[in-house]
Amino acid sequence: MSDRPESTSRRRFTVDALFSDGRPQAVGVSDLGNAKEIRLDRIVADPAQPRRDFDPEKLGELAESIRREGLLQPIAVRYDAERDRYVILHGERRWRAHLALGLPTIAAIVREVPKERRLIQQLMENIVRDDLNPVDRAAALRALRQELGNAPWETVAETVGIRRSRLFQLLGTGKLPAAAQDDLRAGRMNEKQSRALQGLSEPQQEALREAIVAGDVPAEEAMRLARVLKDRRAASLVESRDAIHEARATRDARGGRDAQPAPAAPASTPSATPSAAPRRDIPALLALVESAAAGDPHSIGSLRQALDRESVPAWNAVRFEQEAEALALSLGRMPRLERHASRRLMAALRDALSALIED
Numbered sequence: 316m317s318d319r320p321e322s323t324s325r326r327r328f329t330v331d332a333l334f335s336d337g338r339p340q341a342v343g344v345s346d347l348g349n350a351k352e353i354r355l356d357r358i359v360a361d362p363a364q365p366r367r368d369f370d371p372e373k374l375g376e377l378a379e380s381i382r383r384e385g386l387l388q389p390i391a392v393r394y395d396a397e398r399d400r401y402v403i404l405h406g407e408r409r410w411r412a413h414l415a416l417g418l419p420t421i422a423a424i425v426r427e428v429p430k431e432r433r434l435i436q437q438l439m440e441n442i443v444r445d446d447l448n449p450v451d452r453a454a455a456l457r458a459l460r461q462e463l464g465n466a467p468w469e470t471v472a473e474t475v476g477i478r479r480s481r482l483f484q485l486l487g488t489g490k491l492p493a494a495a496q497d498d499l500r501a502g503r504m505n506e507k508q509s510r511a512l513q514g515l516s517e518p519q520q521e522a523l524r525e526a527i528v529a530g531d532v533p534a535e536e537a538m539r540l541a542r543v544l545k546d547r548r549a550a551s552l553v554e555s556r557d558a559i560h561e562a563r564a565t566r567d568a569r570g571g572r573d574a575q576p577a578p579a580a581p582a583s584t585p586s587a588t589p590s591a592a593p594r595r596d597i598p599a600l601l602a603l604v605e606s607a608a609a610g611d612p613h614s615i616g617s618l619r620q621a622l623d624r625e626s627v628p629a630w631n632a633v634r635f636e637q638e639a640e641a642l643a644l645s646l647g648r649m650p651r652l653e654r655h656a657s658r659r660l661m662a663a664l665r666d667a668l669s670a671l672i673e674d
Contacts, residue, residue: 349425350389355413358392358401358421363433368448368500369411378412386413389422393433404428404436435462435474449506450496453489456482487513495524503528511537519544522555526563554628561634564641598663605663608670 390406403410404426413421428436447455460471472482484506488499491512498504508527511534512520523544527537543562544555600621606614628634649657 347424351423351425352420353392353401353423354420355410355418358403358410358423359398360407360410361402361404361433364403364407368451369408370502374408374411374415377408378415381409381412382416386422389424391426392423393426393428401425404433435459448500448502449485449488449509450491450499453485453487456485457489484510492517492520492524495520498524498528505534507534508532508537510534511541515541515544516555518552519555521552522559525556526559554631557628557634561637561641564638598660601663601667605667605670608667608673 386409388406388409390409391404392401393404394400395402401423406423410421456471456475459474460466460468463470463474466474468482468486469479472479488496488506488509491499491509495504495509495512499506499509504524504527511527512523515523519541523537523540526532526540532540540559540562544558603614603618603621607618
């Protein structure tokens, strides 16, 4: 007979207890039944994915990070029984990086998401991403509104957790010219700079866009140039470019602290003014103006041909006043030693002005 008291209860084990993880790190942790390691050739991108642009440089950086550190976050997929493929819900960049590295598989979490919720989830994820360009974010917002049954924009903003004012800032990028939207996608222009284009005519938008891209114009400077263009009634692209050059030249002459150098005109575009063309002999041009003002027919014809060749816009009193102001301010800053070197040019300018005034 056993010496143990009969009241002592026997320890009983269940089948689950035999296979459970008894280590300290397993406390409060459960396994996911939908986590998989899936071959890349079994996975396809979702054609309805709002994200359209994948920066090759950033994708290369992500691939290098995965190569060195491994995948830090699994992607999310759904199983499409009709195609017998897993369709990406979230993480297409990580999948593309794995393809670039030639890896055979990727960690993924399989989710069953109702059709009416798939796009909404993708849109919400992409809209709040900082690295998604504003044009695609605006397109995603419009698509999300449709998915919500053309709900009010206030509802859309609340759904994705952004301010109403921020929502309309993003939507404004979708109204920009195609070239400006391409610049936003490529990072040649940021969203704040693009706001200056809104409300301008098409030629003015194109002229200011060129200045921003070519001259790295800060957002504040772009807004100032936009105000100048709105004050002008110039309708042509050449006149708009001319107005931007004048406004920036005037600001530079005034010694603005944040003044930027005027952007060079594109190679395919004629110079807006004769003074903007360094190849031209300015004293000779002034002499031609002087002779034309005196009534010389040959000079009048030659001057007209020169102006047409350089696409010089029609007379504009406001432009003349601004150019005269910029000239006066530049002369005021001219060092004494420079005056002698510029004597010939200033004398030619004096003679041309005298002929025009006497005329």
